[in-house]
Amino acid sequence: MQGPIPDQFNLVVTDMDATVAFYRKLGLTIPDTDPRWQHHHRTATVANGIDLDLDSSEFARYWNQGWQRGMGVLGFAVANRERVDEIYQELVEAGCRTQQPPYDAFWGARYAVIEDPDGNAVGIMSPVDPDRRTQPDFGAT
Numbered sequence: 844m845q846g847p848i849p850d851q852f853n854l855v856v857t858d859m860d861a862t863v864a865f866y867r868k869l870g871l872t873i874p875d876t877d878p879r880w881q882h883h884h885r886t887a888t889v890a891n892g893i894d895l896d897l898d899s900s901e902f903a904r905y906w907n908q909g910w911q912r913g914m915g916v917l918g919f920a921v922a923n924r925e926r927v928d929e930i931y932q933e934l935v936e937a938g939c940r941t942q943q944p945p946y947d948a949f950w951g952a953r954y955a956v957i958e959d960p961d962g963n964a965v966g967i968m969s970p971v972d973p974d975r976r977t978q979p980d981f982g983a984t
Contacts, residue, residue: 851894854917854963855903859885861960862897868937869919869930869965871895916956918966924953927967931955951976 856862859882863873872888875881883902887895898906921927928945934957935941942964943956953969 851896852917853896853898853903853906854959855898855900855912856959856961857900858960859883859897859899865934865939865959866897868934873897916964916966917959918968921967921969924969924972927953927955927969930967931957947975949977 883899885897889895931945940958945955948954951971955967956964
């Protein structure tokens with residue numbers, strides 16, 4: 844029997860307009876929708892069949908009574924190492940807060956973390972280059 848396959852991510856947001864603008868600047872296509880829903884639910888068009896839904900906290904309580912703020916990192920793959928730096932710089936110049944400036948990660952990718960308007964962590968990662976892998980130094984155990 845096949846296990847669950849990720850196919851949807853619901854991101855609960857406090858300012859739909861700011862969030863849509865942020866993810867559009869990141870490169871996602873987020874179509875306008877019925878005006879009655881514009882501020883409560885939007886769906887981004889993403890590759891690989893994954894459904895990225897942006898929902899207001901008011902709407903989230905309808906489909907998840909136990910909803911609480913917070914999440915991990917919503918990751919976005921980019922074509923190359925240079926693109927990580929370019930996107931990061933564009934978002935910083937647009938006023939976005941940063942959690943992790945671009946760096947060469949131990950697993951061989953170029954990686955950065957920026958915040959969306961609600962403070963959710965958004966990772967930007969290049970393809971992994973096996974020749975750039977190193978061992979992380981977690982200190983003495």
